Amino acid sequence: MTEPRSTAKDRDPTTDADDTETTRPAVESPPPGPRGLPIVDNTIGFARDPLEFLSSMREYGDVAGYEAFDREFVVVSDPGLVEEVLVSRDDEFWRGEFENEFGEALDIEGVFFAEGDRWRRQRTLLQNAFTPARIRSYADDMVAETVRLLEEWSDGEVVDIREAASTLTLRALTRSLFDLEFEDDRTDRVRRWVRAMGAYNDSEFLGVRVLLPSWIPSRAEREYRRATADVTELVGELVAERRRSDADGDDLLSLLATGEYPDGSSPSAEEITDQLLLFLLAGHETTATALTYACWLLAGDNNVQSRLEREVSTVLGDRDPAFADLSDLAVTEAVGREALRLYPPLPFLQREPHEETTLAGYRIGSGTTVQLNMYSIHRDERWWTDPDAFRPDRWLADGEDGQSVLHGGDRPEYAYFPFGGGPRHCIGMRFAMTELQLSLATMVRRVDLERVTTSIDPSFEVSLDPGPVEMRVRKR
Template sequence: MSRQVPLVDGHPLLGSLNELRTDTLGAYLRAQRSYGDVVRFEAGPPGMRAEVYGIFSATGIQQVLGAQAANFRKENAVYTEIRESIGNGLLTSQDEEYIFQRRMVQPFFTRRRVNGYADTVRLEAEATAKDWEAAPGGLVDVSTEMAEFALRAVTRILFGSDIDTAIDVVRRNFPVLGDSVLRRGVTPLRIPRSWPTPANRRVGAAQRELYAVCDRIIAERTAAGATSEQDMVSLLIQARDEDGSALSAEAVRDQVLVFMLAGHETTATALAFALHLLATHPEAQRKVRDEVDAVLGGRAAGADDVESLPYINQVLKEAMRLYPSVAIMGRRTAAETEVDGFRIPEGADVYLSPWVTHRHPDYWADPEGFDPDHFTPEAEEARPRYAWFPFGGGPRACIGQHFSMLEAAIALAALFQRFEFTAVDHDIPLGLAMTLQANSSMRVRVAPREQAPKAAA
């Protein structure tokens, strides 16, 4: 017989509203520690109170993302806001539309195709390294720098020769939309987007500018027959299903914006925190440098080298464990169900949190500590599948997982061939938008390595 989900204690009038708004990750973590792996929050004043369920065990997450995935839909407030901000691409689409989109896009994310992006990633990493050689005092903010690197890499893959036209528009407008998604997604009462408030006008302007640059490039590629370029926009325009169906121009734009989000902010977060963690752990940093030197011997890393850099991959996975780019994932139940022995009603907003599960003491020794050996093959084999899920899982697992890991590994290899790192900023406050973010600088001091290869011009 299923059990009732325990209610997290909150304020008599507002429930857990303020805690969830001001310290979402802390609220979920404390709830798991105090109440267990399935919890219920109430948020908002009487008469307007919303219920939110948190599920934190690996078995519960497997049910939500895997075994019962059809019953946990992307229909909550956050996904509605994402859909209205950047369109209905792979991240937010559902049912037959999702299946069609996935089928159309999958060929561009095969291992062979993704490996073909390695040279673009390497060139952008080397350009970043070249800039760092001239950094005043050797100081670089890895949060800002990795965001710029990832943005340039994914924009070049998506838009090809139009990178300079698109990149400034993306750089300025994506944060505006991300802030709006978070603010509106967690607010019980949302002002209609059509109301001319200052916030709505700002979001509307950002969306229009972002859509306009994508639409212009798509229209130009379409008019040219999409054959003069082999960037992803051109490939998406040319894509055909078995029955000859193509993606509309709007659908191409929706996919481009999803890829921009997933291939930019998520990878940038992983890289920034990996660099910061290594800068504060000299022994792990030494192991990375030794591995890079032994495997590459001074040459640039390519796609075929990534699997030969196991310690770098362990470092990246551990950075994603401690600082998952998507720290909270939401769903809404289509029917009453049972998760981990607890009854979850129909229409319930359910949230999973990699931030919490990645710190679960049942799965991790020293959950708060940085230890890349959490990801040796033996350690991974001993853990439940969903103790670590930065890329989601089940039928909706992130299509770009291989690209993200390849991009991050090649970037780290290029940077550690050239520099040694020492942390300057240590306690980094965090915030949430569409992804986890550092709310302050993450400065490190870079020093050229002896006999390090020079960055390419």
């Protein structure tokens, strides 16, 4: 049980600035929030369950503050304020020291962590692999890898859909973005690395590091370092192979191995390694997570499942989907979007102001980490009817709540932002949504999935991990 740091939660931070001093909120006061425990503040509460902790911050208002990990945090739970931070005032914020420390701990840089001119030139080079024409060219590979996975399953077999989806999206990524077919050994090396990263991240949040001197690595850290060295060696092999082939492709691997920045310079060996590591991670892990939740949610709703099956049968008949079918697979897209609403792979984003500023009338210090509370905003009853329910129809033109972001409803734009927003929105957004939609349609056409795992308890590791999700396969 925590007590408020301040009674400011009873004040209205949106009161007009022209009001008198007696009715004006405590402008430029720190936001309200829990006091936490002596010495450790709220570190234990956040580490134990980040989603529950951030959700609980809404009781203090749309802007709430707390202390943990020897630093100050401000939680933002209002879509309009999210838009300010990510879009209209994005020049006032950067990714921040907290995320930088995370990147340093993982020993990865790349476009996700870069800032300023360095970020802009990396983004400019990389976005050539994600143009609409390139995304279209990846579609057949995405479908082919989904079919390959489904053909490996037997009727009646129980599969861990989380592991299966991860294998699928990694194969699809390497085949499309790298123009390579990963054999099982290479796939296993990347998967071991991702699992080791999750364990390492989890151990750090749970405070294992606090119990050890900084110069003694934890077991999770040692295992992660070994796995990182192994996958870094793999990336070096891929780059060397591509350069020896004299390939002149426009896939991501070729762009990095042989491409140039706008100023004519080439990416360094370290930059190439970091970018490929990041895309090996983010390019498959987040999509695998979203696909897992979509499959599990579908299996729990017969009405939605029947509607999706009818759409797939009507649009595709007896063939697998192609890129040209995407505009007709509206229910399929809605299922994917609703899974991302309920279980966004990255459930909160973080920024830090370059210098002291204000947000909704509250003072935000230059060293404060601003957490954009995506998970809670996506489930806020102010913006979503029956917010905890799986209701893909809310994304359709004929949906019950009439609030569809896609069809001009009144809901604020940043009531839904699974891919971030502003200049730093996810570069792979179109890639991920295309793969999610095509893989779902392919799976629905070929198999039924029944729940064996009856409940899930997500935890935040590398992404919003559901843990093992067992489902029984019924071939069509």
